[in-house]
Amino acid sequence: MGSTMTQDDTAQDAVLTLWDGPDGLHLVCAAGKPAALVGGDRGAEGDHVLLLRAVQPLVEILAVGQGRRSANIRHTATSVGEHLRVDRVVERAGLLGREVSIEQIDATTGLHVRVVLLVKDRSVRAWTEVQNGGVRPVVLQAVSSLAVSAPIGGHGSTEAVSIEGWSDWLGESRWLRSRLDSNEGLVRLDLVAHQHQDARGSRVISSAGTWSSGARLPAGVLESSDDGTALAWQVEHNGAWRVELAERIDAAGSPTLGLVLLGPTDSDHSWHRRLLPGERFTTVPVALASGATGSQSAVAAMTQHRRALRGAAEAGPWVVFNDYMNTLMGDPTTAKLLPLIDAAAEVGADVFCIDAGWYDDSGDWWDSVGSWEPSTRRFPNGGLKAVVAHIRERGMVPGLWLEPEVVGVRSPVAEELPGEAFLQRVGERIVEQDRYFLDLRHEASRKRLDSVVDRLVDDFGIGYFKLDYNVTPGPGTDLDADSVGDGLLQHNRAHLAWLDGVRERHPLLVLENCASGGMRSDAALLSRTHLQSTSDQQNPLLYPPIAAGALMSILPEQAANWAYPQPGMSDEQIVFTLCTGLAGRLYLSGHLDEMSAHQLAIVRSAVRLAQRGRPQLLRSMPIWPLGLPGWEDTWVASGLHTSDETLVTVWFRGGEQRDTLLHLPAGAITTAFPETDPENDRFSDDSWSVIRCDDGTIRIHTDSRVPQARVLRITHRSRA
Template identity: 45%
Template sequence: MTAAVEAAEVSRLWSHPELGLHAVMDATGAVRLGRPGQDWAGLVPLVEVTATGHGRMWSGERFIETAIGDRLSYLSHETVQDGGRERTTIRLADSTTGLTADVTLEARPGSGFLRARVRLANEGGTALRLESVSTLTLGGIVDVDGGLGDLTLHWADNDWLAECRWRQDAFRNRVVPLSRSAHGHEGRGCFERYSQGSWSTGRHLPVAGLTDSAGRAWLWQIESSAGWRFETGEREGAAYVALFGPDDAHHQWHHTLAPGEEFHTVPAVLVHTESGGLDAAFGELTDYRRSIRRDHPDRLALPVIYNDYMNTLMGDPTTERLLPLIEAAGAAGAEVFVIDAGWYDDDAQGWWDAVGAWEPAARRFPGGLPEVLDAIRAHGMTPGLWLEPEVVGVRSPLAGTLPPEAFFRRGGLRVTEHGRHHLDLRHPAARAHLDEVVDRLVGEWGVGYLKLDYNINIGPGTENGSESPGAGLLGHHRAHLDWMAALLDRHPDLVLENCGSGGLRMDYAQLAVAQLQSTSDQQDLLRYPPIAAAAATAVLPEQAAVWAYPQPDHTLDEIAFTLTGALLGRVHLSGFINLMSEEQAGLVRSAISVYKELRPELGGARPFWPVGLPAWEDAWLAHGLRGQGATFLTVWRRAPGDAGTPDPSADTDRTLTIPHLRGAHVQPTVLYPTTADAAVKWDADAGQLTVSLPRENTAVLLRLSSAVVDPSP
């Protein structure tokens, strides 16, 4: 479509200059989102809806080209300013069903993100059974040459102990050309990724993107703990992206919208950058994530946390075991001490299927748990406890005393998973129980930190009356977020860590409320680096809790290796540091001291990856943060192959390109450790840093300070 034809046939309702996007309406009232000069046919309706009796116009795997989406037409729009943000709401209506859709597009002037949410309302006379609703759709994406052959697709697999594993492939390898002109139709398939059950990131991250060789990038994120899906495919010679919350086909979600009722989709955000590739796009996404977070003192304090679990007490705490660790953690510089799982375990048959009351175990703490909490405070630290609030063990008395409606049920039966039942926090009895627990721990015992874990995947959800399981799961998770926010309202200094067997519920529905995110349960220090290096793709650096578990039987290289990986995130110190030699303990204290010096930079820094996003078996990995005052860079060198078997012939040097410092007079400084014998050399003209690590399975943290920075890429 030429500019002249476009001007004659469509009118512009909304614009985002930084993204180069416009919401435009044609003569029939159809509204679509796209870029100037694009062929209208390649775009996608602003909202796509499937409902029972109102499916798709072209059957297949794709959730675009829906009958309702095609019928929705413009009613009105308005723009409001709110705290530096601009919100435009475009109202659409389907005359056949009486369904209206309010599409809210939110942006901040000068930023490169677009956040969307959709409100559906039934203004007709007949109930409508929804089966899928898009939050954000965009068509007309092409590469620098105007085609699709140069687009690369990026997505992340996620699993227990193996989080944030980014993959890439040519778009055309995943969405093959089908000779549309010979058939007169688009294909029926697409590239899709989606969640399954109540671990929102148990399979994949709800983040993905497209790039081309010119450095342009499209990156998206869906903010849901209760089901999400994205798809991308080809439409009229261009790529499209459609972002969804839960749907019927993948999450057993359907929602009956009676006349007068409304439904709100989960939020999603789109980022676009014209240069800089994924690094630039993740920089914009990082800024956006900071903008939606709940304000909290932890955002600036970023205290060092010691947690007794990982590779240490492993859920078996006692007063006798804790007191030496508390003293050692305080001496090392920790500011929070968390007693992890097991503090409530007074059951001869074990605690896993008996949890729920969250009372301290008398046999573990002969002088009472408050004695241990007082010891933590006496060593200058805030006491913390582990809690798994959403579950009740099948042997817990609460399983019989709380009403049946307070638990997840399907087919009239209470759901059981791995020895646990699941609370439905929409029920007042479930919420009152947890409020009593937390108000006791925080209000009476003075606990200032709660690690909120979540160790079961409860499946598609719960049926409360006629609702679908997926709708029940969405309702519970919205109540769960409301419960967390209410805790922080009552206890504004309380810090909440979000954990889902590590990083299995690592989404920005949770992370807009919680202060920290556990990145993994990975216990192998040689397997953690690719998780730590890629964590900033999923979570803000200042929220990314990375385990550092040095042990007295470790070599100095091993101690430094596990500590170095946590220094550009949130330090989760563990290990039997009370049994270390003075030399070993000094290496721990040095790492904590370095962290405290650099942490003021974390909350404003953008991540980058000078050797690309890490692969699981990569020998060399690098992750940097570009701050206001300096650039920080962590470089790991692992043994190749099995990430543990030394190879004497392996390269000892790696050259890293750092474009934003090209032309600058950079002074590289080794911050930690001095024991790795690292050497660094800077080439200003090439913008390259050569790092030498003479031994495998070592790592180094560098500061790159520059006097003058050339602004050219």
């Protein structure tokens, strides 16, 4: 059953609450105005306040010949967005919650616009559909997926904090908290004195090309510094996107914050789409999740949304050993792999993944990718199949590294496929670092990749693929597209459809998402893959802020943090890198085959903890007892919280600042890792003290100046 509100009903002001409270979100349909999504507490403030704040329309559309109603360099205050009027609102129950559909019409252009809101608990997933109901083509330059007025209620930029993510190769998941009214943000302009309702600029977070998280992360949080009301957002797209934060003046002359989430745009990404009469365009999906007790409560709500987006709980093997990082580094051979396979099996790994180079006979695997046929030189006796068979004999799932979307310039596939099967600009194939890019809109490209995956699964028994992506093609392709950005968007969507096909044909296949580490860790890909390599960082001392920060945008059970213990490390160094792995989903590498029995025992205990903790990890919520880490912080901490227990990873990166205070839940504290060895008392923690203070905080002190790490377990007191 559902309900429908028609145009006649919207002749009067109406408010539909998605969820209420200080962090509430409401659909506001004011008579004679476009619909708006407004944050705040309906009960405390009343509908008149929500109507007053509804200054940012629900939809913004830039189109050639329409433009903006006031001069700015934003994607708001658009003429089409202002001219939209509600035709009807339909609400019905869905499989995972409520579905609210808002249909609006722009009489000037004839555009029919529908926004779909999928509401569950305190989160909403949304997208916008635009259909040309007129008689002339309309050239779209930008279409918002969702726009929100007063996203954290009545708290404007003077009380708002924006938590935004920065990324780089080897430096992923760096988060910065800053006030919106700081010097780089929305400074006070006194728009009212200038008789203007809108600023001309905005605070912009965006990414271009196919590395969706290559520079900025497609997720963030707005938080009120006044009462802790918070709203998390994410763009669920594997390509270009843009997010804007700006102020608009309401009817009472007060500044009201606006949040707008978009996919590719003309100004940022050379995107436009010519919409003929009757044609339809759908934006990339986005999501919001709110919390009333600070940013971590909003992230918890977004974590629940991400799990719902992925569907069923994790299945299949759990702890992965990969031969690349600080180990074989793309030079696998039978002689090198067999001892590693045996050692990985001895410590209890569930998967053994052979990384890059397995297909190359030339000694330079980078520009030879594309055929994905096993090397005969590297695997002389029985070939790669014999190595894969040994992995299975040792009780592990065999895995292979693939970079399916690229073809090296030396690969025979570069000549076998037609030119239209590759991304192009002005008639030339795009080349980056000696690689071409397959255009997955083309049937020949998709068939080629399907044949590779099916052959390796069916003939070799591969059960795990690490899907990498180390280069990016720029703004896109102009072949068979209205614009290069439009060509890229179509390719992005074809890539997702290809992954869906792989999963449908091989439901037990485990897929790892990787792009030079975390350069493409977006919700679109993460909803289709099992785990995400969080970084390529090979320095264990630099990894902790990446591992801790990854939990802001990646599910704990997907956050594959590399741990690469080595025989030349001290016990504390081995524990340090293993703690990094245990902060999410343990992802092993390292020369285990050269380790002593004692060293292997330390690794084995970490694997046991990861495997035993799998059920808790699958339902855990991330916490940051020291707040989100800075890149150079001496102490870093992140936690995985459930109703039963909380596991907290604490890293001390060395130096003179040898104590810290953590804010942790109540309960008994023990050390979960490393395990204390009663025979030699090697980890008796005489130099590492953990004390609960009278105010409930946890004081950690170490007598040593060398880097150390521990995983602490807090067992929560049972409720009466």
